[in-house]
Amino acid sequence: MKKLSPTIQTLCADLIQQVHSAIEKPGSVYTQTKQDRKYLFSRRLVGTVRRDTAIGPADNPEVQKRAAQVRGEQSSAKERRKIIATLRNNHVPVPTRELGNVLDVMADAGLFKDAVLVGTAAYICYSPIIGVVLPIGALMTQDADLATASLAIAADNSDDDNGSILSILKRADETFEPVPALSKAAPSSSFKSETGFFVDLLTPQRRSSDTNPMPLKNLAAGAVPLQHLDWLIADPVRAVALHGTGIPVSVPQPAKYAVHKLIVAQKRHKGEIAKRGKDLQQAEALIKALKETDRYALHDAIEDASALGVRGWNQPIQRSLKELKIELDDLI
Numbered sequence: 127m128k129k130l131s132p133t134i135q136t137l138c139a140d141l142i143q144q145v146h147s148a149i150e151k152p153g154s155v156y157t158q159t160k161q162d163r164k165y166l167f168s169r170r171l172v173g174t175v176r177r178d179t180a181i182g183p184a185d186n187p188e189v190q191k192r193a194a195q196v197r198g199e200q201s202s203a204k205e206r207r208k209i210i211a212t213l214r215n216n217h218v219p220v221p222t223r224e225l226g227n228v229l230d231v232m233a234d235a236g237l238f239k240d241a242v243l244v245g246t247a248a249y250i251c252y253s254p255i256i257g258v259v260l261p262i263g264a265l266m267t268q269d270a271d272l273a274t275a276s277l278a279i280a281a282d283n284s285d286d287d288n289g290s291i292l293s294i295l296k297r298a299d300e301t302f303e304p305v306p307a308l309s310k311a312a313p314s315s316s317f318k319s320e321t322g323f324f325v326d327l328l329t330p331q332r333r334s335s336d337t338n339p340m341p342l343k344n345l346a347a348g349a350v351p352l353q354h355l356d357w358l359i360a361d362p363v364r365a366v367a368l369h370g371t372g373i374p375v376s377v378p379q380p381a382k383y384a385v386h387k388l389i390v391a392q393k394r395h396k397g398e399i400a401k402r403g404k405d406l407q408q409a410e411a412l413i414k415a416l417k418e419t420d421r422y423a424l425h426d427a428i429e430d431a432s433a434l435g436v437r438g439w440n441q442p443i444q445r446s447l448k449e450l451k452i453e454l455d456d457l458i
Contacts, residue, residue, distance in 0.1 A: 127414055128259045134216050138254035141209050142366045144202065145374040150195040151234065152203035152371060157184055166193045171370075173231040173298035203371035210368045218253050218368065219262055224323050225250075226369025227298035228270050233373045235294045236282025237272065241376070242359040244328065245271035248377040249408050251365040256380055258415040263407070269324040273349075273359050277329060280344040290346035292317060295325060304347075307339060313348035315339035330356035353438070357431065358386045381420065381427035384412035385443060389431070392442035410450050417456075428454070 130138065153168035164184035169176055181196065182189035214220055221229065225247055232238065243251070246267035253260050281289035295302040295317055302325070304314030317325045329340050331351035339348025358378050367373040378386070391405035416424040432440040447454060 127261075127411075127418075128217070129418070130216065130218070130253070130257045130259065134213065134218070135257045137209050137212060138218070138257070138366075141206060141213075141372055142254065142364055144206060145366050145372040146364050148199050148202070148374075150192060150199045151179075152200040153179065153196050154200060155181070155193045155196055166190075168193075168196045172234045173227040174300075175297045177234075177297075206371045210370075210372060213254070213368055217259050219250050219260060220368040221247065221250050222267075223369075224299070224319075224321065225267060225270060226367060226373070228295065228323070228325060229367045229373045229375060230370060231294050231297040232270075232272065233375060234297075235289065237279065237294075238374065238376045239282070240276060240279040241272045241274040242362045243270070243365075243375045243377050244273045244355075244358065244383075245269065246404070246408070247271065247367075248365075248375075248383060249412075251367055251375060251377050252380050252383070252412065252415075254368070255363065255365055255377075256412075256415050256419050258419060260411050260415065261407075268322055269326065271326045271328055273328040273330075273355055274342070275330060275356060275359060277340055277342055277349065278344065279342055289344065291325075291327065291342075292346065295319075299323070307348065312337075312339060313341055313346065315348040315350045317347075326350065328352055328355060330359070354386060354389055357434065358382055379423070379427070380412055381416055381423040382431075384409045384416065384424065385427045385431050387412075388446035389439065389442045391446050391449075406446060406450060409446065410452070413450075413452060 151170055153170035155166055155168055157164050157166055166181040166184050166189055168179045168181055181192050229247065247270040281294060292302065292304060299319045301320035302317050305316040305318050307314055315327045327342060327347055327349040329349035329351050331353050336351040339350050342349050361379065362376040363379055365375050365377045367375055387405045387409035391402050391409065394402040413424060428443060432443055
């Protein structure tokens with residue numbers, strides 16, 4: 127498994143810092159006159175559509191300041207494209223265009239302020255964090271899973287009154303449509319494009335009586351309650367998806383993600399052989415990488431999860447480790 131050079135790791139750290147500290151969204155600033163008064167607007171590409179955002183009256187000093195910040199961020203975004211190209215040339219994994227567009231519209235709508243990216247889409251973002259080129263064989267994905275601990279998740283659409291998850295996803299691909307829930311009265315928790323790309327909304331299961339899906343009224347959708355998810359998404363870390371000018375996302379801690387995959391692999395149904403294989407493949411890749419870069423975090427995550435229960439937590443972890451021929455003592 128190839129480690130990233132110190133220079134590339136520094137570029138990765140700088141990129142994560144830049145995308146998460148941006149005050150304004152990048153865009154080209156232009157002027158429009160309405161009723162003999164000039165107003166400033168910003169235009170930016172989001173997913174596959176161009177969005178226009180009102181900044182304010184052109185003669186307002188605060189508006190002029192914001193416009194300058196937008197222009198500055200646009201300049202910084204061009205430099206980030208060069209960094210991403212360098213990382214790509216050094217074999218750092220990048221999302222497919224389809225996944226990148228989906229993550230772009232989610233981030234632009236502010237969803238990652240409240241929610242955490244999980245699943246393979248999160249795995250793709252780990253190489254810049256842990257400093258290792260993760261194997262690409264485990265990276266193929268036709269889905270994006272978004273998990274939220276709060277059912278009050280909301281989209282940031284100050285320039286657009288339509289903040290439903292469907293309207294957001296259609297900025298990435300206008301063919302996205304909701305997948306009907308089992309009950310006609312229940313909101314959809316899954317959305318699918320014509321190419322077969324799925325976006326699923328998830329939330330931690332609090333009690334066995336939780337309705338499935340749980341309603342996310344602010345997004346006009348639902349979220350499927352899942353066990354173990356609250357542990358996975360607690361204390362997420364900042365990451366960047368290497369698409370466009372860099373997309374700021376939140377992902378689970380890498381060690382937690384690896385341990386969660388060890389658990390999930392043993393809970394798959396018999397018809398989910400491919401998913402089970404991917405779970406183990408991703409867990410093994412991250413374990414091997416973290417043994418070199420953050421061994422104690424890996425050990426602590428296994429110890430923490432195992433202490434939460436024998437049957438639901440420790441047993442599946444031990445079974446997956448045995449299946450992967452990984453000795454727990456080797457991780458200490």
